[in-house]
Amino acid sequence: MINACGIGCGGNMKVIRTWTILDWCTGDVFTYIQVIKATDEKAPTFNVKT
Numbered sequence: 001m002i003n004a005c006g007i008g009c010g011g012n013m014k015v016i017r018t019w020t021i022l023d024w025c026t027g028d029v030f031t032y033i034q035v036i037k038a039t040d041e042k043a044p045t046f047n048v049k050t
Helices: none
Strands: 013-022 029-038
Touching: none
Parallel strands: none
Antiparallel strands: 013 029
């Protein structure tokens, strides 16, 4: 995982995947890059029972 932004941006991450696909019929090879961004945009909340 790679930080999605600079310092002070905790909880935000990126996952970068490289996919290689082979077409068995033609022998063609394709490469694709997938980027998954996980962001932490909402502060935690607490429920306290009294």
